[in-house]
Amino acid sequence: MTSFNPTRRDLLKLTAATGGALAAGPFVPRAAPEAAAQGTNAAPAPLNVVLRINGTEHRLTLDPRTTLLDALREHLHLTGSKKGCGLGQCGACTVLIDGKRVKSCLSLAALVDGREITTIEGLARGEQLHPLQAAFIERDGFQCGYCTSGQIMAGVACIAEGHAGSAQEIRDWMSGNLCRCGAYDHIVAAIQDAAAAAGSVRKG
C-alpha cells in the first residue's frame, strides 16, 4: 500500500474503533445486557435475502434482526441513508420501496426481499443531480446535512404524490422528517422549486 486515501467513512470507522466504541465485525445488533448475562443472546440462524437496490440485485446473508437501514449502511455500505432515532420518528432513513416513501429503520430487511428499493444513491443520473438534489443546493436546504438524504427522498415522494401544491401542504406532508438545525423554510422552498419545475403543482 503506497498511498493512504481514506474515505470519510473509513475515517469515521477508524475513529470509532480507536475510541473503543465499536466492537469488531461489520455489525453487532444492540444487545440486551440482561439477556447477554443469561447467555440467551446467541445469534439466530441467518437468512438468505435478495435486496434490489437502485436497480441492482444484492444477495445477502443476514441476521433476521437486521433492518433495511442497517442492511443498506452496514452490509452494502450505502451510507447515504442515515440512522437518527432508529424508531421511525425522525425520517433520516427514508427510502422508496416500489416508489413509495418508507422508514427503512422500521422494515426488517428480510421482509422486503425482492421489492424495488431506491436510496439517495440511486437518484442522480451519473453526474447529473436529481432536480430536488439541485434545488436543495440552490436553496441551501440544510445546515449539518444529517437529515438531508431523508428529506430529499421524502420530498421526491411528496412531489410525486401531488402533495407539494403549497408551502403549507408541503409542511404537512413532510412532517415525518425532522431537521434539528431548523432548515425547514429552505427545505420547503427547495421542494416548491422542484415541484414547479416538474410541472406537478396541483391545486389543493
Added chain:
Amino acid sequence: MHPFMLERPRDLSAALALRAQAGRNDAPAEYIAGGTDMVQLLQEYVRRPERLVSLAGLLDNRIEAGPQGLRLGAAATMAEVAAHPVVIQQFPVISEALLNSASPQVRNQATMGGNLLQRTRCPYFRDVGYSACNKRVPGSGCAAIGGENRWHAVLGTSENCIAAHASDLAVALVALDAAIEVRGAGRQRTVPLIEFHRLPGATPHIETVLEPGEVIAAITVPATAAARRSHYLKVRDRASFEFAVVSAAVALEIDGARIRQARIAVGGVGTKPWRLPRVEAALAGARLNPAAFRRAAALAAQDAQGHGHNDFKIELMQRAIVRAVETAGARA
C-alpha cells in the same frame, strides 16, 4: 433486539399453524405485518419473541366498496385506505382519522390490522427501564398511577392500568359500528369492533379478544347516512405527526334542523376506543345548536376519572365533542 427466528410462511394457513402453537401473551411467537409498531417494540426490548411469523403478502389487502359498505383487507395500508375515493366521500371520518395519524412514510407501511393492534404509547410500557408495568410484566404494578400521567386515559381505567389506546382509526371505526373478521387455524368469526378491545381490569396485558394464533383478516363498515356526514377532530401537542391528547369521531344523520341520530366516539381518553351512547341519546332529536351540543357532551364526563396530570382531558374531551359535532353538522 432480542434474537428471534424469522418465519416467512408461504401462505396464511401455514402462518396460523405456526403461531397457534404459542400462547396468547408474552408469547414465544408473534406476528409481524407492516412492522411499524412491532419493530419499535423489538428495538426497545418491550417484546422479545423467540419466533416472529411474517404475514407479509399473506393477508388480503383489497379495499372493497359496495352498497352495503366497506370491506378493508387487513393488509391494506393506512395510505391506501385514506386515499380511496369512496372512503373520502362516504366515510370521511375514516380518511380524516388516518391522515391525522403518524407520518406519510409510516402510513405507507402500516396496515389496517396492525393499526388496531398497536400497543399503547404509555412511556412506562415503552421503556423497559421502568420495572412497574402490568401491561408489559403482569403483576409488576403501574408506574403511571401516581407518575407522569398527562397522556393517560380517564375512561375505562382500572387500578392496574391507565394506559390510553393510541389508534385514531379505531375511534373512527367504533363510531361507525365496524366489525372485525377474525381468522384462526381452521376457523373464522366476526367480532363487533366495540367488543374487540378489552378493558384492562385485572389483566391489562390481554388487550383484545383474539385467541392465540388468530389474526384480523378484514374490517367491515356498514354504509349509513351518518357515515357520510362524519368528522374526526384530533387535538394534539403539535399540528402533525403526533398522537392524540384528545380526539372525537362524530357521525350525524340530520333531518332538517334536528339531529336524527348521532354516533360519537372519543380517543386519547379511553383504555380502548370509547363510544359514548349517553351523549348520542342526548343528541338524538336535538336542534343543531351549540347549547344542546354542550349539554350532551357533558354526559361524557359522567364516568371519567382523572389521575392528576390528565384531569384537563375531561373538560377538553367535551369541548372536542362539541366542536366535532358542529363541524359534522355544518357539512353538506
